[in-house]
Amino acid sequence: xxxxxxxLGAGLLAACAGQPAPTxxxxxxEAATSVDRAQYASTYVRRPFRPVLIRNATVLTAAGPELRNxxxxxxxxxxxxxxxxxxxxxxxxxxxxxxxxxxxxxxDTHSHLGVYAAPxxxxxxxxxxxxxxxxxxxxxxxSIWPQDPQIPLAMAxxxxxxxxxxxxxxxxxxxxxxxxxxxxxxxQEMKYPGARYGLKMACGENPKRVYGSRGPSTRxxxxxxxxxAFIGAEEYRAKWDKWRADPKGTPPERNLRLETxxxxxxxxxxxxxHCYRADEMAQMLDLAREFGxxxxxxxxxxxxxxxxxxxxxxxxxxxxxADWWGFKMESxxxxxxxxxxxxxxxxxxxxxxxxxxxxxxLNQEAAKALHAGLQAGLPVTREDAIRWITANPAWAxxxxxxxxxxxxxxxxxxxxxxxxxxxxxxxxxxxFNEGWLxxxxxxxxxxxxxxxxxxxxxxxxxx
Amino acid sequence: MNRxxxxxxxxxxxxxxxxxxxxxxAQTIALTGGTVHPVSGAPIENGTVxxxxxxxxxVGRDISIPADARRVDARGKVVTPGFIHPSSNLGLLEVxxxxxxxxxxxxxDVTPAFDVSGGINPDNVRxxxxxxxxxxxxxxxxxxxxxxxxxxxxxxxxxxxxxLLRRAGVATMANLGPSAKGAGAGARARGxxxxxxxxxxxxxxxxxxxxxxxxxxxxxxxxxxxxxxLLPVIRGERPLYVxxxxxxxxxxxxxxxxGRKLRLVLLGAAEGWKVxxxxxxxxxxxxxxxxxxxPRFDNLGAxxxxxxxxxxxxxxxxxxxxxxxxxxxxxxxxxxxVRNGLPWARALEAVTLAPARAFGVADAAGSxxxxxxxxxxxxxxxxxxxSTRAELVLIGGREVPRTSRQSELLExxxxxxxx
Numbered sequence: 001x002x003x004x005x006x007x008l009g010a011g012l013l014a015a016c017a018g019q020p021a022p023t024x025x026x027x028x029x030e031a032a033t034s035v036d037r038a039q040y041a042s043t044y045v046r047r048p049f050r051p052v053l054i055r056n057a058t059v060l061t062a063a064g065p066e067l068r069n070x071x072x073x074x075x076x077x078x079x080x081x082x083x084x085x086x087x088x089x090x091x092x093x094x095x096x097x098x099x100x101x102x103x104x105x106x107x108d109t110h111s112h113l114g115v116y117a118a119p120x121x122x123x124x125x126x127x128x129x130x131x132x133x134x135x136x137x138x139x140x141x142x143s144i145w146p147q148d149p150q151i152p153l154a155m156a157x158x159x160x161x162x163x164x165x166x167x168x169x170x171x172x173x174x175x176x177x178x179x180x181x182x183x184x185x186x187x188q189e190m191k192y193p194g195a196r197y198g199l200k201m202a203c204g205e206n207p208k209r210v211y212g213s214r215g216p217s218t219r220x221x222x223x224x225x226x227x228x229a230f231i232g233a234e235e236y237r238a239k240w241d242k243w244r245a246d247p248k249g250t251p252p253e254r255n256l257r258l259e260t261x262x263x264x265x266x267x268x269x270x271x272x273x274h275c276y277r278a279d280e281m282a283q284m285l286d287l288a289r290e291f292g293x294x295x296x297x298x299x300x301x302x303x304x305x306x307x308x309x310x311x312x313x314x315x316x317x318x319x320x321x322a323d324w325w326g327f328k329m330e331s332x333x334x335x336x337x338x339x340x341x342x343x344x345x346x347x348x349x350x351x352x353x354x355x356x357x358x359x360x361x362l363n364q365e366a367a368k369a370l371h372a373g374l375q376a377g378l379p380v381t382r383e384d385a386i387r388w389i390t391a392n393p394a395w396a397x398x399x400x401x402x403x404x405x406x407x408x409x410x411x412x413x414x415x416x417x418x419x420x421x422x423x424x425x426x427x428x429x430x431x432f433n434e435g436w437l438x439x440x441x442x443x444x445x446x447x448x449x450x451x452x453x454x455x456x457x458x459x460x461x462x463x
Numbered sequence: 464m465n466r467x468x469x470x471x472x473x474x475x476x477x478x479x480x481x482x483x484x485x486x487x488x489a490q491t492i493a494l495t496g497g498t499v500h501p502v503s504g505a506p507i508e509n510g511t512v513x514x515x516x517x518x519x520x521x522v523g524r525d526i527s528i529p530a531d532a533r534r535v536d537a538r539g540k541v542v543t544p545g546f547i548h549p550s551s552n553l554g555l556l557e558v559x560x561x562x563x564x565x566x567x568x569x570x571x572d573v574t575p576a577f578d579v580s581g582g583i584n585p586d587n588v589r590x591x592x593x594x595x596x597x598x599x600x601x602x603x604x605x606x607x608x609x610x611x612x613x614x615x616x617x618x619x620x621x622x623x624x625x626x627l628l629r630r631a632g633v634a635t636m637a638n639l640g641p642s643a644k645g646a647g648a649g650a651r652a653r654g655x656x657x658x659x660x661x662x663x664x665x666x667x668x669x670x671x672x673x674x675x676x677x678x679x680x681x682x683x684x685x686x687x688x689x690x691x692x693l694l695p696v697i698r699g700e701r702p703l704y705v706x707x708x709x710x711x712x713x714x715x716x717x718x719x720x721x722g723r724k725l726r727l728v729l730l731g732a733a734e735g736w737k738v739x740x741x742x743x744x745x746x747x748x749x750x751x752x753x754x755x756x757x758p759r760f761d762n763l764g765a766x767x768x769x770x771x772x773x774x775x776x777x778x779x780x781x782x783x784x785x786x787x788x789x790x791x792x793x794x795x796x797x798x799x800x801v802r803n804g805l806p807w808a809r810a811l812e813a814v815t816l817a818p819a820r821a822f823g824v825a826d827a828a829g830s831x832x833x834x835x836x837x838x839x840x841x842x843x844x845x846x847x848x849x850s851t852r853a854e855l856v857l858i859g860g861r862e863v864p865r866t867s868r869q870s871e872l873l874e875x876x877x878x879x880x881x882x
Contacts, residue, residue, distance in 0.1 A: 119759045149758050205560075309879045323788035325869070326589060328560040335869045336788075345879060355787070356757045364795065367849035368788075375852050376873060424798030424847055452758075460756035460766025462803035 033251050035259070040141060042191035044180060047436035051075045053088040054416055057097025062104050062390040063405035066382060072102055074412040077435035081408055093437075095430065101421055103386055104406050105160025105413030105433065106362045107393035109272070109319045110299050110352035113151055114144030114164055114179075114187070118356065118452075124148075128167035129174060130210055134229045136199065137256035138174035140164045144187040149459060150356045152448040155181045155439045156461035157360035158415035158428035161192060163397055165299075168202035168274045169210045171225040175260055176200055176272055178397050182433055183448050196398045198296070199264050201226065203275035203284060204330045223283060230291040233261030270296035270398055272319075276330035278306035285314050297396040299352060300324075302334040308345030317396045318342050319352035322365040323372070339366075339388055340373020340380045350392045360461075362389045367422035382422065411435075427462075490860065491515045493528045494841060497537030502544055502816045503830035512542055514837040517860035522831045535855060537841050543811060544830055545599025545838030545858060546797075546846075547818040549750045550730055550783045551790040553590050553601045554583045554617050554627060568606035572646050573661065573685055576692035577612030579605050580631040583624045589789055591867035594619040596791040597846060597853040599838035600629065602822055604636055604704075609646035609654065610661065611636040613692070614704060616824055618838070620858035633822045634704035634728060635696050639712050640761050655715050660684050662723060665693035699724035702822065708733040708762035717745050728821050730783075731755070733762035736769045739776025748779040748821035753796040753803070754786065770813070771804030780805070781821050782813040798847030810847065836860075 052074040059067040059082065071086040072079065088094050115127040126143035129135040144164055154162070161180055166173035176198035179190040207225075208216050216222045236258035243251050263269035271288070275281050275298045288295050297317035298304060302325060304311060304318035311318055320342070325334025335341075342349035351366045353359035370385035394404025403411040412435035419426040431439035440446035441461075453459060492514040499510030501522050513521040513528065528534065557564035566582025583603070593601075599619055605612035614634040617627045637658065639651075647654025664683040668690040674680045675687065683690060695701035705716045708731045717738075720727040727747045729735065733755050735742060742749055751770045758765055766772075774780050784796035797810040805813070819829025828836050837860035844851040856863040875881050 118757050119763070120757075121760070153756065306876050306881075307879075321788070323786075323791065325787075326558055326789065327787055329558060332558060333872055335873050337873050341873075341876065357754050357786075360756075361754075361799075364799070364849065368795070371849045371852075374850075378877075422849060424795055424849055425802045427802065457758060457764045457766075460758070460764070460768075462756070462767030463771070 033254065035251075035254055040139070040188065042193045043186070043188040044182075044191055044193055045189075046077045046434045047182065049432075049436045051080075051089040051092040052095065052412075052432065052435070053086060053092050054095040054097045054102055054414075055086075057100045057102045057416070058420075059102045059406060060382065060386040060421070061406040062383075062386045063407050064383070070102075071097070072406060072414065074414060074432060074435050077412050079406055079408055079410045079412050079414070082406060095416060097416065099419070100429070101417040101419065101426070102406070103158070103415050103417065103421055104390040104404055105415055105431065106158045106389045107397070107399075107404060108154075108159055108162040108353050108359050108362060109297060109350055109393045109396045110354045111154075111162040111164050111359055112167065112354070113154060113162060113356070113359070114146065114148045115140055115166065117145045117148035118150045128169040130169040133170050133207060133211055133216055133225050134172045134257065135166075135170050135174050136172045136229065136258075136260040138166060139177065139197075140166050140175060140200075141177035141179075141187045141191065144177060144179070144190075146184045146187055146190060147451040149450045149452045150359075151181055152450060152453070152459040153356070153461060154359045155431060155448060156428060156441070156459065157362065158417070158421075158431050159359060159362065160413040160431065160433045160438070161394075161397070161399070161403060162359070163198055163272065165198065165200045165272060168200070168206040171202060171207045171216065171222055172229055172261070173200035173202060175269070178399070180433055182436070182438060192399070197260075197263070197269045198272040198397070199260060199269050201271060201273045201284075203273065203280040204277060205328055206274070219280065223287065226287055227290070229257075229261055230265070230287075233258050233265055234291070237262035237265050264293050265291060267293060270396070272297055272299055272396070274299045276300050276302045278303035281307060282310060285310065285316065296398070297350065300331075300354065302331045302338065304347070304349075305335060305338045305341035306333075308342045308347045311342065312345050312347040317348035317350055317392060319350040319393070319396065320369075321354070321358070322351060322369040336369065336372035337376050337378060339369040339385075340376065340378040343373070343380050343384050344378050348392050348395065349388050350396055351388045352393070363417075363421040363426060364424060367424070370422060385422065491529050491532040492535065492837075492857070492860065493526075493532040494535045494537045494542055494839065494855075495528070497540045497542040497841060499542045499831065500544075500811060501831040502812055503832050509538075510542070512831055512839060514839070514857065514860050517837055519831055519835050519837050519839070520833055522833065535841065540854065541842040541844060541846060542831070543597075543840050543842065543846055544815040544828070545840050545856065546597050546793050546814040547829060548593070548598050548601040548783065548790045548793050549781050549818040549821070550604055551593070551601045552603060553593055553619065553790055554585070554587045554603050555579055557584070557587060557589065567604065569608070569612065572609040572642075573689060574608055574612050575610050575635055575685075575696070576688045577605055578615070578631055579603055579612060580615040580628050583615070583617065583627055585621055585624055585627050588868045590619050591864070592869055593790040594856055594858065594863050595853060595865065595867060596794060597840040597842070597856060598790050598793050599840070599856065599858045600828060601790065602633060602818065607638060607642065609638055609642050610658065611638065616822060618836070618858050620861055620863055629827070630824060632695065632701060633824065634702045635693065636704050636706070638706045639716055640706060640708050640731070642706075643712070651712070651715075655719065657684070659719060662693065662697055662719075662725070665690045665697045669694055669697070697724065699726045702726045702728045704728045704730055706730040708759075708765070710734040710737045710764065712761075713738050713742070717741055717747065720745065720747070731762075732773075733765035733769060735778070736766065736772035736776070737764060739773050739778055742773065743777035746779075748781055748817065749773055750781040750783050750818075750821070751800070752783050752785050753800040754784055767799070768803040770800040774805055774809050779817055779821065780809060780813045781818045782810065794846050795849065801847060807847075
């Protein structure tokens with residue numbers, strides 16, 4: 001492997017937002033092949049907003065202890081300061097936080113917004129390219145409909161950043177997209193600049209059900225399918241590495257499927273793996289070892305609590321529901337203490353939604369999981385639980401240095417809650433997305449209505 | 464008293480007489496000192512609920528407690544009636560994707576004679592999970608046919624089917640939304656007409672039963688067995704429980720009932736807020752999913768404050784949920800409705816006395832009143848809050864064990880690796 005590949009760390013990747021897949025070291029204006037040109041680059045632009053000072057609130061920073069009577073200052077899209085006696089800059093919006101709570105913007109590692117858009121017609125069912133068990137070549141962003149009326153609902157729930165994934169029909173379903181929840185005409189205007197792609201993989205019942213006699217039709221068939229795909233990727237990667245080291249003659253033929261898988265092998269694309277059962281997660285950890293990559297997060301990891309120690313050791317996060325269980329055999333062993341047991345073992349729990357309802361109430365779902373743990377006597381705290389929907393999902397998306405906590409210098413992705421966010425009665429009152437007021441419960445001018453909503457019905461975000 | 468209202472046409476009077484209860488041990492329990500919400504009346508601070516042989520015998524402040532009573536100190540706690548889930552499949556289904564575990568569905572789209580109560584599994588693993596969160600009884604529903612069959616009222620504790628089944632045939636389920644399109648061969652207007660004809664044929668069948676047997680009348684739209692099963696519905700003895708969401712379908716359902724003696728209960732009614740005065744005027748209870756707000760073409764107007772708006776319009780509200788975590792979520796659905804504007808007391812009523820009234824079982828449950836079954840929950844605090852625990856759950860006066868399949872899994876994996 002050429003040395004410069006090793007130097008291609010997350011920092012550089014973060015800098016070339018939405019730029020060519022990292023098989024290309026330096027995009028050139030007169031690139032010889034498509035691979036060296038821009039690949040559906042982000043055109044997201046931070047929306048300007050005046051400084052915001054939230055005073056005298058309870059602040060869950062997700063990076064330390066809960067702060068009482070604290071103030072948070074947002075400026076130029078960043079958290080400028082957190083303290084007790086901050087002065088409001090000229091022209092600032094000043095929010096009286098008395099009795100209110102402030103958290104980082106919520107992040108959902110598992111959403112299908114835009115790819116399974118409301119109103120849920122077949123015409124807009126764009127999440128599963130169920131034509132082959134391995135479709136690493138498809139990109140979720142090419143399906144996302146920015147006018148999905150589910151978007152304003154999630155915004156009103158305090159969600160600022162989501163990962164949109166392809167569905168789970170396939171062993172390898174394609175690339176995810178990490179997007180900011182802001183009004184947009186195109187998905188490019190939502191794409192989080194610099195965010196790494198995820199690769200959706202799926203274990204278990206779903207992929208083995210879809211293809212019938214063509215296969216896979218068993219869990220061992222699933223494993224064989226992943227292995228065959230990555231064997232192909234190893235060869236492809238070697239071919240390209242060789243050509244990059246000595247780019248003479250015609251470059252190797254570009255193969256989108258293998259290009260994405262090679263990105264995983266290089267550690268540039270983060271594996272996001274739908275996998276319910278403990279034994280299957282252990283198989284997938286071995287698969288990753290076999291091919292020299294890591295799995296960033298398991299998703300729907302209903303049985304993660306059974307192998308919380310293995311997950312802690314592997315450094316793989318577990319995106320889980322608070323209490324979903326029993327809807328199919330691989331979810332039969334769900335327990336509401338899943339997240340708390342993961343926390344106890346030193347693993348990295350995340351509460352995700354995979355659901356147009358749950359994404360609007362991630363705080364409630366985290367509350368449910370927190371209290372299930374506390375009531376079972378498990379050593380979990382509010383400080384842990386807020387991380388389940390902020391800092392930990394930021395980590396799973398590779399964005400932990402930018403968002404997910406309230407610390408000076410981080411992106412101003414911030415929610416002001418009417419009450420303790422772990423109360424069923426709490427509402428997101430103000431939502432700031434990189435400093436811009438994305439939602440104000442008391443001001444319809446700051447409540448998105450998608451094109452779809454016009455002339456039909458306003459988003460039913462409640463009171 | 465293990466017979467249940469299975470005799471066709473016997474109606475709710477007989478059904479009420481045939482209330483089956485779990486065999487309660489001769490036990491006296493006194494819950495003392497709590498904040499008692501009888502629901503039928505104002506909250507009582509420092510109140511006592513006295514229970515004997517599975518029934519409530521006294522509720523109030525100055526209740527004399529028999530010496531042999533088991534005393535439960537409920538000071539600082541909240542005491543409410545057990546919650547009634549108005550739309551679950553508890554007891555009828557274990558794993559949604561596994562047909563072998565599903566007793567809610569039958570072939571055919573008009574099957575009013577199908578009574579789910581024969582399929583009740585007392586060992587259903589979902590039941591303990593739900594009751595540990597304060598759900599003490601449920602209306603167990605048949606599945607998705609057009610006129611799907613009869614729902615049953617189940618108490619959620621017991622070893623035998625007879626212990627769980629409190630009343631069969633508490634409602635006849637019909638799906639008048641998109642299912643009516645299918646039943647109407649593509650148009651809901653025709654589906655609706657089909658249902659009207661079915662109901663009118665039931666009237667005709669009852670009036671001219673003898674002629675029917677002699678084949679002396681025009682053919683009716685369903686076999687005798689199915690028409691027979693609709694007689695309690697057309698007599699207004701058993702509610703027709705109609706799943707609808709859109710304003711259009713709600714109005715159609717109200718119109719269907721207006722000219723007949725039907726007792727209607729609406730399930731879903733996502734756009735009910737648009738029709739609140741009419742629903743209230745018709746005296747039709749509405750079962751609202753507090754979490755429903757994602758637009759579909761069937762319910763573009765869905766919104767989280769639907770329950771609050773309906774209540775403000777004077778309608779009788781019952782709350783439900785449709786969460787993948789299951790019926791344990793009912794109390795949080797109530798909390799969510801409060802979050803969205805429903806007064807707290809109305810929300811409590813909406814998971815206790817309101818469902819009992821809607822399904823004709825308020826004589827037996829739904830409030831803390833002498834004579835009713837002792838379905839009672841002692842909560843550590845506000846029952847709708849995530850931080851609150853259902854500390855003691857009584858169903859028919861019997862204490863619910865604190866174990867479930869989930870709690871056993873938790874204990875096995877509490878320390879890793881498991882022993």
